[in-house]
Amino acid sequence: MALPALPVARGRNTGRPRAGMSAIERSRRRLYWPMLLPALLLMLLFYVVPILYAGWLSLHTWDGINELTWRGMDNYVQLAKDPIFIGSIANTLKILFVVGIITFVFAFALTMVLREMTGRKFVRSVLFFPTLINAMVFGIFAGFLFSPAGPVNKILALVGVQDPPKWLAQDNLFNLIMIVMIWSATGYFTTIIMSAVDQIPAYYYEAAGLDGAGPWTKFRHVTLPLAWDVISVCAVLWTMSSVKVFELILVFGGSTAQAPPTSTWATAVYVYQAAFGGGSREFGVSAAAAIVSLALVTVLTIGLRRMLRREAIEI
Amino acid sequence: MNQVLTQSPESAPAAPAQAPAQVPMRKPGRKTRPSVGGMVGRVIVWLLVAFNLFLVVWMVTTSLRDTRDIAREPLGLPLAPHWENFTTAWNTGGFGIAAINSVVATLVSSLLVVAIAAPAAYVLAKSTRRLSSTFTLLFVLGLGVPGQVLLVPIYVMLAKFQDLSHLKMINSIQGLIIVMVGLGIPFTVFLLAGFFRSLPVEIEEAAAIDGSSGIRTFVQIVLPLARSGLVTAFMLAVISGWNETLFSLVMLTTAENRTLPIALLAFLDQSQFNGADWGGLFAGIVLVVTPVLALFIWLGRRIVEGMTVGISK
Numbered sequence: 001m002a003l004p005a006l007p008v009a010r011g012r013n014t015g016r017p018r019a020g021m022s023a024i025e026r027s028r029r030r031l032y033w034p035m036l037l038p039a040l041l042l043m044l045l046f047y048v049v050p051i052l053y054a055g056w057l058s059l060h061t062w063d064g065i066n067e068l069t070w071r072g073m074d075n076y077v078q079l080a081k082d083p084i085f086i087g088s089i090a091n092t093l094k095i096l097f098v099v100g101i102i103t104f105v106f107a108f109a110l111t112m113v114l115r116e117m118t119g120r121k122f123v124r125s126v127l128f129f130p131t132l133i134n135a136m137v138f139g140i141f142a143g144f145l146f147s148p149a150g151p152v153n154k155i156l157a158l159v160g161v162q163d164p165p166k167w168l169a170q171d172n173l174f175n176l177i178m179i180v181m182i183w184s185a186t187g188y189f190t191t192i193i194m195s196a197v198d199q200i201p202a203y204y205y206e207a208a209g210l211d212g213a214g215p216w217t218k219f220r221h222v223t224l225p226l227a228w229d230v231i232s233v234c235a236v237l238w239t240m241s242s243v244k245v246f247e248l249i250l251v252f253g254g255s256t257a258q259a260p261p262t263s264t265w266a267t268a269v270y271v272y273q274a275a276f277g278g279g280s281r282e283f284g285v286s287a288a289a290a291i292v293s294l295a296l297v298t299v300l301t302i303g304l305r306r307m308l309r310r311e312a313i314e315i
Numbered sequence: 316m317n318q319v320l321t322q323s324p325e326s327a328p329a330a331p332a333q334a335p336a337q338v339p340m341r342k343p344g345r346k347t348r349p350s351v352g353g354m355v356g357r358v359i360v361w362l363l364v365a366f367n368l369f370l371v372v373w374m375v376t377t378s379l380r381d382t383r384d385i386a387r388e389p390l391g392l393p394l395a396p397h398w399e400n401f402t403t404a405w406n407t408g409g410f411g412i413a414a415i416n417s418v419v420a421t422l423v424s425s426l427l428v429v430a431i432a433a434p435a436a437y438v439l440a441k442s443t444r445r446l447s448s449t450f451t452l453l454f455v456l457g458l459g460v461p462g463q464v465l466l467v468p469i470y471v472m473l474a475k476f477q478d479l480s481h482l483k484m485i486n487s488i489q490g491l492i493i494v495m496v497g498l499g500i501p502f503t504v505f506l507l508a509g510f511f512r513s514l515p516v517e518i519e520e521a522a523a524i525d526g527s528s529g530i531r532t533f534v535q536i537v538l539p540l541a542r543s544g545l546v547t548a549f550m551l552a553v554i555s556g557w558n559e560t561l562f563s564l565v566m567l568t569t570a571e572n573r574t575l576p577i578a579l580l581a582f583l584d585q586s587q588f589n590g591a592d593w594g595g596l597f598a599g600i601v602l603v604v605t606p607v608l609a610l611f612i613w614l615g616r617r618i619v620e621g622m623t624v625g626i627s628k
Contacts, residue, residue, distance in 0.1 A: 025443075027529030032438050035533075039435030039500050040450065046497030047457045050468035057467065064471065113356035125615055126364045132607050132618070134558040134576055137600050140583070141370065144389065144593070151389045192623045215352065236459075244461045247560045247576070251583060268561070271463040275470075276565050283467050290464040297461060 051294070058288035063281045075288035085289060088265040089296070091174060095266060096242040096300065099181045104234070106182065107189040111197050112219060114190070124194065127187030138180050139251035143168065146176065174264045177252050181245070189234055196230035197223055232308035236301050243297045244268055267293040374604065378597035385593040400594035401601075404582075408592075409570050410599045413578035417557060420488050420574055424495035425552035428503050429545055431496065436507035437533060441516070451508065457501030462561050469494060470565055486568045494566070495556050502555075503548050506621060510544030511537070547621035550614055554607060575603050 058075055062068045079085045110127070114120045130138070145152050146167035153164045167176055200223065208218045224231075246268040249260055259277050260269065267289060275286035377385055378400055379393040405411035439451050470485070473494070477484040484490035518540065522532045538545070560576040567573050573581060579599050586592055611618060 027523065027532075028438070028442060031529045031533070032442060032444070035434035035438045036450065038431045039454075039504055042431065042497045042500045043453060043457060045472075046465065046469065046494070046500070047460060048453075050465040050472065051460065053468040053472070054464055057471075064474075109356065110360065113353065113360050116353065117357060117360070123360055123364050125611075125619070126367050128619055129367065129608070129611060131622070132554050132558075132611060133604055134560065136560065136576060136579060137604060140579075140596065140600065141374075149389075154389070188622070191619055195623055240459045240461070244463070246463070250560075251580065268461065268463040271466060272561065272565070275467050283471070286467050290467065293461055294464045297459060301459060 054287045054290050054294075057283055058291045060284045062283045064283055065281075071284060075284050076292070078285065079288055079292065084262045084265060085270055087263060088267050088270040089292070091264065092243055092245075092266045092293070092296070094174075095178065095181065095245055096239060099178050099185070100235070100238045100242065103182050103185045103189055103238070104231075106186045107193050108219070108223075110186065110190045111193050112215065112223075114194060115197065124187070124191055128191050129187065130184040131188040133184075135180075135184065135245075135248035136251045138184060139248050142176060142180050143252065170261050170263055173252060173261060177249060177264060180248060185238070185241075189238070192230060192234055192237075193227060196227040200226045228308070232305065235304050235308060239300045239304060240297060243293055246272065267296070371604075371608070374597060374600055378594065378601045380594055382592050382594040385597075386591075397594060400598040403592070404595045404598035404602070408582050408595050408599060409573060409578045410575065410582070410602055412571055413573045413575045414602055416488050416573060417575040420491050420495065421553050421556035424492045424499065424556050425549050427492070427496045428499040428552050429507075429549050432500055432503035432548070433507055433538070433541075433545060434533070436504045437511050437537060439504065440508040440511035441519075454501045454504045454508075458505060462498065465498070466561060466565060469497075469562070473566070485566055486572050488567075488572060488574075491559075491563055491566055491574070494562050495559060498562070499552050499555065503552060506548050506551065507541075507544055510541060510547075514540055543617070546614075547617050550610060550618055551621050554610070554618070557603075557607060575599075579603060 059070065059072060060068045061071045061075075114123060117123070144150055147153075148166075148168075152167070156164045165172060204222050204226070205218055208222050213221065243266075245266050249264050249266055249269050250272075252260055252264060259273055265273070271286050271289045271293065274282045274289055373390070376392055377389075379396040379398070380391070380400075381394075381397050382400075384391065384394070405414075439447050439454075473484040473490055476482070477490075482489075484493070514537065518536060519532055522536050527536070558576065559574070560580075563574050563577050564580065567577055570581070579596075582592075582596060582599055586596065
C-alpha cells in the first residue's frame, strides 16, 4: 500500500554495514541462529544424513546384524533384473499417470459443476474428508464391500447380474486400488483447483459468454490458463504423493497377514518388504530401491515442471 | 430468461447469489446443453456426496452390530446396539492401549514440531539474508522426499543411538515421537513461513521502537498474532501423526507399544486365524476415524485452508 518508506527502514540490503541497520534488523540477526538451529539440525538428522546414508547402504549388502560388505552397483543391477521391482515401478507410474490424469479430469469436472451449485461448501467438505483418513481404512472397506458375498455383489444380484467380476482376484486388485485412490484424491485436488478458480473474476466468464463461448470454450480459454500455476503445483504434489502410496496397498483385500500380492506392489511397498517384510533383511537392496524411488520422484518432478511451464507460456 | 426458468427447480435458492454465472447462458442457440450437462453433473456430485456420507454412517452402524449379523447381511442396521464390540476391541483387540499411545504420540509430537518449526519459520520468513533462501529451499526439498527413502537409514540410526545411549528408541513411543517430529519439520516450517510472511511487519517495528527485545517481540507479539496459523499447523501435524503408519509399523513391534493404525493391522492379521471379527474391526475403524472426523467438523475450514492455500504460492 502507501508505505514505501518502511521496507527501506527495515534494511533490505544484506551487505549493509552494521551501523546502517535498524534496531529490529539487528535483534533479528542476533536471534537468527538460535531460532533456526533446532529445526535445521532435525532437518539434517532426519533428511540429509539419512539420504546420504541410504546412498551408502545401497552399495552394500547388510542384514542389520552381520558385517556390512561392499557390493558396488550390484544391488542396482539386481533390482533392474527383478521383475517384482520393475513391476512396482510400473505400478507407481500407473498411479502417477493413470490415477493422476483421471483424478484431475474429475477434479476439473467437479470444479465446473460446483462453481454454479447450491451447497458447494458442504459438498466440497464431504468430498475433501477422505484425504484426512488413513488410507488403510479404505482398503479394509473395499475388501469388505467387494468380497464375494459382500454388499456390492448383493446389489448387483438385485439388479440381475448373476456373475459379477471377481473384484479381489489378483488381476483386478490393482485396478480396484487405483479406483479407491481416485475416489479419495479427487476431493483434495478439487478443493485446491476450486480455490484457484474462485479467484478468477466472474466478468471474464461473462465476457467470454457474450462472445458466444460455450462451457468447454470457457473452460479451455478462461479457466485453464488462469488456473495453470495451481494446476502445475498440483501435478507436482501428486507426483510426490503417488510415490509414497503405501498403506492402501498393504491392507488391500482386507485379510492378508502376509505381504500383499506382488503384482500390486508400488515402490514404497517394495522398500518396506525388502527390509522388513519377513525373511532375511536386505537393507542394501531396500536402500537401493529407496534411492531409485527418490531419483524417480526427482526426475518426474523436474520433468513435469518443465513440461507444464512451457505450456503455460504457450497460452 | 428461459434458461433461468428451466434451471430454477434445483437451483432456485442459489439463483440470486449466482446471477453472474447465468449471464453467459443468454445465448439462444445454446440454452439446453449446459443445463442438461449441469444437471447430470449435479446428480453425480450429489450421488458422490451421498456415497461418502453413507460410508460414515455404515461404518458407525456396522461397528454396533453383531459379527454374525454383519456376515449375513452386510448392509443392515443394528437391531440393538452391540456396545460390546467396542469393549472387545478396546480390551482384547488391543485398541485401548493403542488409542492411548496414539493420543500421546500425536499430541506430544505435534506440540514439539510446532514449537521447533515456528521460530525457524519466523526467521526464514522475515530475514533478508541470502543464506535464508538456501535454507528455505532445503525445507521445501524435504517436502518432496518420500518416507520410504528415509525408512531404513532412520531405523538403523535409531538402533545405533539406542545402543550408544541406552535410551529406548526402537519399539518405544518416545522413539516414534522423535521420528514424527523430525519428519514433520519441513511441512510445518513451510506452512508457518508462508503464514509469518503474511503478517504485517509494522507491528513488530512498533514493538521494536517501544523497546521490546527480539525474543520478547516474537513471544509476546508475533506468536499471539500468528495464533491461527499455529493452530492450523498443529492440527495438520495431529492429522498426519494420527495416520502415520510406515514408521510405526517398522518401529513398534509389541502390543503394548502399538499405535492405532498398527493395532488395526494386527487385528486384521489376527482375524486370519480366529475368523474375522467384523464388529470389533469396525469398532477399531471408528476409533481411528472419529477423532479426525470430529476435528474436521470443528475446524474444517482451517484444515482445508492449511492444506490447500499455501500451495498456490
